[in-house]
Amino acid sequence: MGLVVQKYGGSSVADAEGIKRVAKRIVEAKKNGNQVVVVVSAMGDTTDELIDLAGQVSPMPAGREFDMLLTAGERISMALLAMAIKNLGHEAQSFTGSQAGVITDSVHNKARIIDVTPGRIRTALDEGNIAIVAGFQGVSQDKKDITTLGRGGSDTTAVALAAALDAEVCEIYTDVDGVFTADPRVVKKARKMDWISFEDMLELASSGSKVLLHRCVEYARRYNIPIHVRSSFSGLQGTWVSSEPLVQKTQQQGEQKVEQAIISGVAHDTSEAKITVVGVPDKPGEAASIFRTIADAEINLDMVVQNVSAASTGLTDISFTLPKTEGRKAIDALERNKHGIGFDSLRYDDQIGKISLVGAGMKTNPGVTASFFEALSDAGVNIELISTSEIRISVVTRADDVPEAVRAVHTAFGLDSDSDEAVVYGGTGR
Ligand code: ADP
Numbered sequence: 001m002g003l004v005v006q007k008y009g010g011s012s013v014a015d016a017e018g019i020k021r022v023a024k025r026i027v028e029a030k031k032n033g034n035q036v037v038v039v040v041s042a043m044g045d046t047t048d049e050l051i052d053l054a055g056q057v058s059p060m061p062a063g064r065e066f067d068m069l070l071t072a073g074e075r076i077s078m079a080l081l082a083m084a085i086k087n088l089g090h091e092a093q094s095f096t097g098s099q100a101g102v103i104t105d106s107v108h109n110k111a112r113i114i115d116v117t118p119g120r121i122r123t124a125l126d127e128g129n130i131a132i133v134a135g136f137q138g139v140s141q142d143k144k145d146i147t148t149l150g151r152g153g154s155d156t157t158a159v160a161l162a163a164a165l166d167a168e169v170c171e172i173y174t175d176v177d178g179v180f181t182a183d184p185r186v187v188k189k190a191r192k193m194d195w196i197s198f199e200d201m202l203e204l205a206s207s208g209s210k211v212l213l214h215r216c217v218e219y220a221r222r223y224n225i226p227i228h229v230r231s232s233f234s235g236l237q238g239t240w241v242s243s244e245p246l247v248q249k250t251q252q253q254g255e256q257k258v259e260q261a262i263i264s265g266v267a268h269d270t271s272e273a274k275i276t277v278v279g280v281p282d283k284p285g286e287a288a289s290i291f292r293t294i295a296d297a298e299i300n301l302d303m304v305v306q307n308v309s310a311a312s313t314g315l316t317d318i319s320f321t322l323p324k325t326e327g328r329k330a331i332d333a334l335e336r337n338k339h340g341i342g343f344d345s346l347r348y349d350d351q352i353g354k355i356s357l358v359g360a361g362m363k364t365n366p367g368v369t370a371s372f373f374e375a376l377s378d379a380g381v382n383i384e385l386i387s388t389s390e391i392r393i394s395v396v397t398r399a400d401d402v403p404e405a406v407r408a409v410h411t412a413f414g415l416d417s418d419s420d421e422a423v424v425y426g427g428t429g430r
């Protein structure tokens with residue numbers, strides 16, 4: 001008997017109808033002879049609504065109580081899903097992250113999974129149950145406090161359980177048919193990929209393609225767990241994310257490996273802000289003390305750019321991007337250390353967006369960078385920051401320019417599909 005882990009995102013369980021629909025799918029998987037573990041997210045936009053609510057009682061909610069609040073969303077959906085499955089005549093038991101053995105560090109709001117001890121899940125399965133686990137949450141190893149894994153963290157719960165239970169596959173059910181060459185909400189002509197490598201998926205995810213969370217892909221790569229991203233609203237095959245190319249059967253050529261694309265896709269992200277530290281003395285140790293301050297505040301940075309210093313003043317500016325949600329914390333930390341670091345002022349800009357082109361073929365195909373910048377220039381998009389890796393080029397632009405820029409780059413690299421428009425089945429895209 002195979003063991004499958006299925007994860008259903010918030011848009012798939014947005015209301016009672018959605019929960020009943022998903023329950024039927026889960027029961028099908030069980031009837032096909034599998035042991036089934038289900039990871040479920042909070043219904044619809046529940047997590048966002050809880051965050052808004054917290055903001056109404058406290059200006060900067062964070063930490064322990066915030067996690068306690070947010071995990072309530074997944075508790076609601078796990079219990080309802082178990083009830084709906086029982087109503088279909090099958091046994092199901094729901095478990096919180098803590099009960100399922102998801103052990104994390106104690107960094108509230110973005111904890112890392114450090115161990116998974118799914119003893120209770122195994123017992124529930126052995127007794128013939130479908131096990132339903134609340135995604136996005138765990139319990140800290142030292143303080144035994146409830147933690148959350150960061151937005152979109154249910155994906156990580158699913159892969160971590162799949163690894164711990166030695167599952168054959170981790171299926172991620174969402175509101176689109178798979179991983180596309182761009183967000184189908186922005187590019188109607190985006191194409192669904194049959195397969196994408198862990199490496200390219202990792203870059204897309206960390207560049208903002210929220211269809212999968214980058215930590216989840218990281219985890220899957222480390223434990224070599226194939227992920228199948230697909231829609232809970234259709235019966236279509238989705239996208240396989242794995243180390244080895246997928247083998248497909250075609251009538252003409254028999255079995256064939258899906259080829260690695262030169263360019264996998266275009267990602268965008270409007271969840272970041274830019275901080276510019278103005279008037280930093282251009283001498284060794286300055287950047288170090290700025291970024292030590294940020295690191296001590298447990299904030300993750302994305303891009304970093306240092307401008308050339310003006311010879312007359314010996315001062316320079318350093319800009320970096322970070323999640324908007326960390327903006328206040330970063331500004332406060334830098335202000336507190338202003339004298340130690342030595343800078344004139346800080347500038348904060350949250351009207352930025354990032355566009356990234358991703359593909360392993362970039363390494364060996366000259367001209368990709370030039371075509372990327374030409375596409376942006378033809379679309380009249382001004383570039384503020386640039387960063388590259390071996391298989392990715394990213395630029396920061398005005399947030400308003402992002403949709404147009406994504407479409408322009410998508411077309412320029414021949415990624416537009418000539419068939420059906422990409423379907424978005426549900427969700428608000430929030
Ligand atoms: P869930 O609620 O199932 O976790 P998410 O909203 O987190 O769903 O992720 C699915 C969404 O990811 C899609 O609705 C789509 O708008 C967005 N998305 C961004 N980039 C991509 C991409 N390259 N392929 C598919 N979906 C993408």
Ligand code: ASP
Pocket residue numbers: 009010041042047048073135136150151152153154155
């Ligand atoms: N409910 C959480 C969120 O909205 C976790 C998840 O959906 O993966 O971020």
Ligand code: MG
Pocket residue numbers: 009152155210211212
């Ligand atoms: Mg998600």
